[in-house]
Amino acid sequence: MDRLDRISTGAIVVLAVWAVVLLMFNGGGQGASKDRLPGKGQEVQRYIDPNFDTKLALAKKLIASGSIEQAGLLVDELLKNYAFEGQPYMLKGDIFLRKQQPVQAMSQYRKAIDLNPDFLDKKTTVFQGKKIKKTVDEAQVLIDEALAENPGNEEQKEYKKMLYYMLRKIAGSCS
Amino acid sequence: MKKRNFVIMGAIMGVGSFVLSYFGNPANTGVCVSCFMENVSGAIGLHDNVRMQYLRPEILGIVLGAFAWSVYRKDFVTTGGSSPLLRFMVGVLLIIGCSVFIGCPVKMVLRIAAGDVGALVGVVGLIAGIYIGLEFVENGFQLGKPTETPKASGYVIPAFMLFLLILGVMKAPFIGFSEKGGGAMHAPFLLSLGLGLLIGGWAQHTQFCVTGGIARVFLWGPREIMNCPRSTGLLVSLASFFVFALVTSLLTGQFSFGLYGQPSSNESYGWAFLGMLLVGFGSVLIRGCPLRQLVSAGQGDTDAGVTVFGMLVGAAFVQNWGLGGNSSGTPVTAQVAILFGLLLLFIVGMVNRKRGYGIAPEYQLGLD
Numbered sequence: 001m002d003r004l005d006r007i008s009t010g011a012i013v014v015l016a017v018w019a020v021v022l023l024m025f026n027g028g029g030q031g032a033s034k035d036r037l038p039g040k041g042q043e044v045q046r047y048i049d050p051n052f053d054t055k056l057a058l059a060k061k062l063i064a065s066g067s068i069e070q071a072g073l074l075v076d077e078l079l080k081n082y083a084f085e086g087q088p089y090m091l092k093g094d095i096f097l098r099k100q101q102p103v104q105a106m107s108q109y110r111k112a113i114d115l116n117p118d119f120l121d122k123k124t125t126v127f128q129g130k131k132i133k134k135t136v137d138e139a140q141v142l143i144d145e146a147l148a149e150n151p152g153n154e155e156q157k158e159y160k161k162m163l164y165y166m167l168r169k170i171a172g173s174c175s
Numbered sequence: 176m177k178k179r180n181f182v183i184m185g186a187i188m189g190v191g192s193f194v195l196s197y198f199g200n201p202a203n204t205g206v207c208v209s210c211f212m213e214n215v216s217g218a219i220g221l222h223d224n225v226r227m228q229y230l231r232p233e234i235l236g237i238v239l240g241a242f243a244w245s246v247y248r249k250d251f252v253t254t255g256g257s258s259p260l261l262r263f264m265v266g267v268l269l270i271i272g273c274s275v276f277i278g279c280p281v282k283m284v285l286r287i288a289a290g291d292v293g294a295l296v297g298v299v300g301l302i303a304g305i306y307i308g309l310e311f312v313e314n315g316f317q318l319g320k321p322t323e324t325p326k327a328s329g330y331v332i333p334a335f336m337l338f339l340l341i342l343g344v345m346k347a348p349f350i351g352f353s354e355k356g357g358g359a360m361h362a363p364f365l366l367s368l369g370l371g372l373l374i375g376g377w378a379q380h381t382q383f384c385v386t387g388g389i390a391r392v393f394l395w396g397p398r399e400i401m402n403c404p405r406s407t408g409l410l411v412s413l414a415s416f417f418v419f420a421l422v423t424s425l426l427t428g429q430f431s432f433g434l435y436g437q438p439s440s441n442e443s444y445g446w447a448f449l450g451m452l453l454v455g456f457g458s459v460l461i462r463g464c465p466l467r468q469l470v471s472a473g474q475g476d477t478d479a480g481v482t483v484f485g486m487l488v489g490a491a492f493v494q495n496w497g498l499g500g501n502s503s504g505t506p507v508t509a510q511v512a513i514l515f516g517l518l519l520l521f522i523v524g525m526v527n528r529k530r531g532y533g534i535a536p537e538y539q540l541g542l543d
Binding site for chain 2: 002004005008009011012015016018019022023026117118121123124164165167168169170171172173174175
């Protein structure tokens with residue numbers, strides 16, 4: 001056994017232990033299959049409840065007409081019953097935007113695009129990328145201002161992480 | 176070979192890639208062997224991610240371009256028999272490593288040329304991997320010298336790619352075509368195919384290889400590099416690739432300097448480093464980066480052909496088991512895959528060593 005063999009053996013042991021520890025403490029549960037096919041099993045549930053689209057349309061009308069409180073109640077109900085759908089989160093984000101709270105709106109948009117990346121896909125009918133980007137830009141200004149005032153603010157640091165995530169999502173990828 | 180040819184190689188890669196992303200390919204993904212392999216494997220039904228299915232003409236073109244050029248120049252020689260199954264496995268691992276970094280070595284250069292500072296960690300990882308691989312090569316690692324085999328087996332990969340091309344043109348109903356997501360983002364078919372053919376043909380001519388160029392610096396040293404036309408050529412190609420890519424990304428408005436918010440990136444720098452380390456290590460062991468494997472497969476190297484099939488299967492694993500990096504980071508499954516991948520390469524390196532022996536003849540002939 002020469003030097004390279006000894007180094008290799010050491011590396012193999014370290015890598016094996018590292019991998020086992022990772023598996024033990026994380027369970028490997030972040031596979032892509034859950035979010036890879038958005039709504040594969042979930043859209044079925046959406047179709048069997050025709051009220052979803054009706055309520056969604058009503059919530060949009062309420063937001064457009066400025067009835068923010070009523071829209072908020074309806075969207076909260078939708079979120080409770082259809083937590084697996086992206087649309088209610090988009091509407092919740094729209095409500096925050098109406099309230100001039102772009103950081104909170106961005107947070108809701110993040111949930112929406114995690115559930116359904118189509119919101120950032122120009123080739124789909126539900127594309128809302130321009131609105132999301134504008135919101136993220138507005139949120140960035142506020143977060144930067146807040147962090148400039150108080151660099152140790154943990155909440156703003158979390159928002160900053162989310163902001164970077166959103167910027168990456170907007171920039172796109174090969175997947 | 177004249178240095179001009181190597182400069183042209185880099186120019187084709189650099190300009191071509193950003194032209195493709197300008198005309199529809201995903202950002203910073205004008206040419207990416209691993210991303211495109213995921214698209215092709217989805218198109219032929221090896222995975223069911225509806226966002227990643229497209230018979231990328233670039234991939235098919237690279238193999239067919241290399242085939243056509245090698246036949247034209249009478250370079251087409253069918254060889255094989257150098258541990259094909261091990262190469263298949265390394266092919267699988269290469270794509271896993273690339274997917275964690277979110278891009279192959281070619282895309283790594285494109286990401287840097289587009290201003291993605293975070294991609295520099297990939298360069299360090301790739302160089303580290305190449306160095307480790309070379310330690311094995313310099314200490315008796317060998318997969319067996321390939322021998323000449325019947326011509327027919329050399330035609331398998333080009334014929335397979337031609338078959339896929341025909342299916343793609345005919346839009347065969349059993350072939351997947353994404354209507355959204357990365358798979359739906361593509362440049363016009365003829366432009367992609369044309370550039371693929373050009374890259375394949377010229378890469379066959381110049382034997383372009385990202386890892387090969389870097390490996391030669393370690394193996395022979397800077398002074399030797401200056402005196403070896405092949406080594407100098409590979410480095411000239413790499414430099415030319417980067418410069419032309421940088422200029423084209425600037426001219427086409429695709430340059431965005433910074434660490435955050437870059438396309439096809441995340442903040443898992445450690446795993447991106449290890450992903451590219453895996454790619455560098457594996458590429459040295461099988462003599463060539465993923466792009467080089469495609470080109471070699473086109474010019475009759477059946478061992479590289481087996482690696483290409485391994486890369487296709489690896490791409491399916493990445494999608495089916497969630498082994499790639501994404502905007503939010505590197506999933507645990509991908510982290511474990513990287514660690515096991517490196518572990519496997521160390522085992523492959525150890526068990527294929529002839530102790531007390533230097534560089535095997537097949538590596539001395541040309542470390543691509």
